[in-house]
Amino acid sequence: MTNQQDGLYRAESDPAWNIVAAGTAHVTLHPDDRSPEFIVVSGPCPRCTHATVHTEPLVSYAGALGASGVLSRLLHRRAVEAGSREVEVICACLTTHPEAGEQKGCGASWVLHVEWSG
Ligand SMILES: [Zn+2]
Numbered sequence: 001m002t003n004q005q006d007g008l009y010r011a012e013s014d015p016a017w018n019i020v021a022a023g024t025a026h027v028t029l030h031p032d033d034r035s036p037e038f039i040v041v042s043g044p045c046p047r048c049t050h051a052t053v054h055t056e057p058l059v060s061y062a063g064a065l066g067a068s069g070v071l072s073r074l075l076h077r078r079a080v081e082a083g084s085r086e087v088e089v090i091c092a093c094l095t096t097h098p099e100a101g102e103q104k105g106c107g108a109s110w111v112l113h114v115e116w117s118g
């Protein structure tokens with residue numbers, strides 16, 4: 001692997017990172033695998049190799065909008081069904097990359113396919 005730990009910040013994606021990340025990412029479903037409400041992806045960034053964590057909400061709109069009654073139940077039921085999601089992960093490592101400015105991470109983004117069985 002090339003040494004890019006101190007690489008400049010650059011917003012970019014590369015299909016090869018999707019493959020690398022699929023092999024190194026650690027995916028956890030919360031609160032549990034059967035009715036996930038959010039996905040947490042952790043692991044090394046395939047570009048800069050620093051540790052990064054990404055949280056993908058699955059049903060956040062239910063709570064955010066204060067949904068109640070039928071709508072809330074519908075949303076909740078959807079959440080407990082088996083499903084899959086293409087999660088776009090953006091590097092948010094804690095290392096300051098040159099030229100990152102206000103941005104976190106190195107600018108890399110990649111897509112991880114996550115599946116779960118309800
Ligand atoms: Zn980094």
Ligand SMILES: [Zn+2]
Binds near residue numbers: 045048049050093105
């Ligand atoms: Zn990175």
